Amino acid sequence: MNNNYIAGEWVEGSSINRNINPSDTNDVVGEYARASAHQAEQAVDAAHAAQPRWARMTAEQRADALDRIGTEVLARKDELGYLLAREEGKTLAEGIGEATRAGRVFKFFAGEALRLSGERLASIRPGVEAEVRREPEGVVGIITPWNFPIAIPAWKIAPALAYGNAVVFKPADLVPGSAWALAEIIVRAGQLPAGVFNLVMGAGSQVGEVLARHPKVHAVSFTGSTQTGRAVGIACMSRGAKVQLEMGGKNPLVVLNDAHLEQAVEVAVQGAFFSTGQRCTASSRLIVEEALHDRFVAAVVERLAALKVDNALKAGTDIGPVVSASQLQQNCDYIDIAQREGGRLLAGGERIERQTPGHYLTPALIVDTENHMRINREEVFGPVASVLRARDYEHALELANDTEFGLSSGICTASLKHASDFKARSTAGMVMVNVPTAGVDYNAPFGGRKGSSYGAREQGPYAREFYTAIKTTYTQA
Numbered sequence: 001m002n003n004n005y006i007a008g009e010w011v012e013g014s015s016i017n018r019n020i021n022p023s024d025t026n027d028v029v030g031e032y033a034r035a036s037a038h039q040a041e042q043a044v045d046a047a048h049a050a051q052p053r054w055a056r057m058t059a060e061q062r063a064d065a066l067d068r069i070g071t072e073v074l075a076r077k078d079e080l081g082y083l084l085a086r087e088e089g090k091t092l093a094e095g096i097g098e099a100t101r102a103g104r105v106f107k108f109f110a111g112e113a114l115r116l117s118g119e120r121l122a123s124i125r126p127g128v129e130a131e132v133r134r135e136p137e138g139v140v141g142i143i144t145p146w147n148f149p150i151a152i153p154a155w156k157i158a159p160a161l162a163y164g165n166a167v168v169f170k171p172a173d174l175v176p177g178s179a180w181a182l183a184e185i186i187v188r189a190g191q192l193p194a195g196v197f198n199l200v201m202g203a204g205s206q207v208g209e210v211l212a213r214h215p216k217v218h219a220v221s222f223t224g225s226t227q228t229g230r231a232v233g234i235a236c237m238s239r240g241a242k243v244q245l246e247m248g249g250k251n252p253l254v255v256l257n258d259a260h261l262e263q264a265v266e267v268a269v270q271g272a273f274f275s276t277g278q279r280c281t282a283s284s285r286l287i288v289e290e291a292l293h294d295r296f297v298a299a300v301v302e303r304l305a306a307l308k309v310d311n312a313l314k315a316g317t318d319i320g321p322v323v324s325a326s327q328l329q330q331n332c333d334y335i336d337i338a339q340r341e342g343g344r345l346l347a348g349g350e351r352i353e354r355q356t357p358g359h360y361l362t363p364a365l366i367v368d369t370e371n372h373m374r375i376n377r378e379e380v381f382g383p384v385a386s387v388l389r390a391r392d393y394e395h396a397l398e399l400a401n402d403t404e405f406g407l408s409s410g411i412c413t414a415s416l417k418h419a420s421d422f423k424a425r426s427t428a429g430m431v432m433v434n435v436p437t438a439g440v441d442y443n444a445p446f447g448g449r450k451g452s453s454y455g456a457r458e459q460g461p462y463a464r465e466f467y468t469a470i471k472t473t474y475t476q477a
């Protein structure tokens, strides 16, 4: 049994979570203990008690701990990537890539721990020194989704620890394996004082609620759906806690007539369908300028036909299964809704069987859609993309921005003028030119606008905005 980690001890939970492989539902990846709400409270108390000592340790000690964690994650990237692919369904290559990123994130924040700085200002009063300091927030609650089960926890836990906070981490119920493996490395390789890091696996309605509502949790970093995020945000704000929300997307990729066709097809297929389309940054709306539309669509259909949908762990698989039966049902429902709204399913969208019983769906392309349709307004979160026709660049830009989300957007064009204009006028938090809307660097700020995100940016040096509190001091010598 893989237990929770509370106050420096591995402890049993109140129930058992069987982790099922979506590529082969007969395969039980492992059994994981679900913590109770009371145990989550104990974890918060432990973090609260341990945090001042962690904050008093030197930046170098914290940096060394993160560096050791990063070293072990990188050394075990193949094994961790295998576990990830087995429990979540992304391909082995994608799983190993994600584990590698997690290791690199710890290395990056090991350096950042040493670089945290303040500021000295010229006081308006004679003889007075004015200083701006950055201090830890205290106890940080970390709530993560299932689609990046090791990278997202890493990019929240690493900066939280780097800047002297204590952590209570609650992973998604669907993917406890990667989270548990990461926690075990953090605890052992990091050699952290008891209580500085706690793992509480379990249901959002139990454990997640405690993190959102507990008065000793000073800051909550959440990634997940917009609906849950808003509820977590309201709970935090109502008690004055700091909160950061990374939520859904309906990301547009604009393809202009002057785009390099082969490149645009690759950017669209990569962005929309890889990782089974289960990425908050996936290009789910392909907005194509009139003259290129038919050729682009035909080339995408041809490319999709060549992709192998199969067991995530099998060599040669391009697209693994959907994560769960209910997510598969949701994807199929949206494909039906799109067709009832007038969209035409041109490729994929079929449940298929493979050697092992899993949640397999061929990548679906829906054409002749309008931006007001539900398929273009709501996040599907699967290998499903729709195509919209644009009269010209201005029309494409208008369609791209006409969404309540604003995480990522992209454009494929050879025109510097249109690329520059799109970067300036897109209402998304991240804008890509001739690269997929999904796929970001860990040393750059990550986050969206409008309904996709709330609060400070994640990743890169910008992460310190969330994980530190500012204090202004004045001294008369």
Ligand code: NAD
Residues within 6 Å of the ligand: 143, 144, 145, 146, 147, 148, 170, 171, 172, 173, 202, 203, 204, 205, 207, 208, 209, 212, 223, 224, 225, 226, 227, 228, 229, 231, 232, 246, 247, 248, 249, 279, 280, 379, 381, 407, 452
């Ligand atoms: P979800 O909202 O169902 O769950 C996210 C986390 O919140 C889970 O750990 C869950 O257990 C927890 N939770 C559920 N109810 C809670 C409650 N009442 N209080 C506190 N915590 C609670 O999301 P999911 O299905 O795991 O993930 C998919 C979603 O995540 C998609 O919408 C996707 O776009 C989004 N996502 C966003 C980003 C981003 O950076 N913007 C990245 C990855 C995923």
